Amino acid sequence: MNIKVVRGNPTPEELAAALAVVRARAATAQAAPSGADTVRDAWSDPSRIAAHRVPRPGPASWTRTY
Incomplete structure (x- = not known):
């Protein structure tokens, strides 16, 4: 293995850590x-973001935004 x-x-300590x-x-x-x-x-799982239903638009939808 060659590292350049x-x-x-x-520093030698930084090279050793890397x-x-x-x-x-x-x-x-x-x-x-x-x-x-x-x-x-x-x-990193994309289903984590869409796990919950997105609130439907309406007059009070601004209170349910995240």
Whole structure:
């Protein structure tokens, strides 16, 4: 694995932290079986936004906006 710093002048501690993150991500990617279903995070699930009915427009609809 080759890592090249393109911009800036990172300290050895910053390089070590970045390398630790890259290695951890690579290890988890290798540990997951290929073709396995990935678990979606609840925050990225689009159905979370549309889980409730949208209020119908009307004279008092401004009180029900979010």
